[in-house]
Amino acid sequence: MTDTVRFDIRPECFRPAAGWEQPTPEEVREILLRIDPPRGLSGADAAKLLGIHGGRQIRRWTGGDAPIPYAAWAILADMAGIERIWVGHQK
Numbered sequence: 001m002t003d004t005v006r007f008d009i010r011p012e013c014f015r016p017a018a019g020w021e022q023p024t025p026e027e028v029r030e031i032l033l034r035i036d037p038p039r040g041l042s043g044a045d046a047a048k049l050l051g052i053h054g055g056r057q058i059r060r061w062t063g064g065d066a067p068i069p070y071a072a073w074a075i076l077a078d079m080a081g082i083e084r085i086w087v088g089h090q091k
Contacts, residue, residue: 014077016088017070025064034080050075
């Protein structure tokens, strides 16, 4: 798999819920791009994946009109190949 990073996502966005920082709209768009490179996951497909009716809510997250909930972000991060952020690092 060839990864082309278009935008860095802050590590604080990949923490368990207690220490999680809300991703910016740019970071939400980037996580969608990382799920199905090179074109990314569409808003409609992201809505289906998350069990949301239609893609309007996804557009609100990517447009900065509404914050993405932690659970939705965690699922998208998991689908993008990021370690399961809700578990945290166990050392």
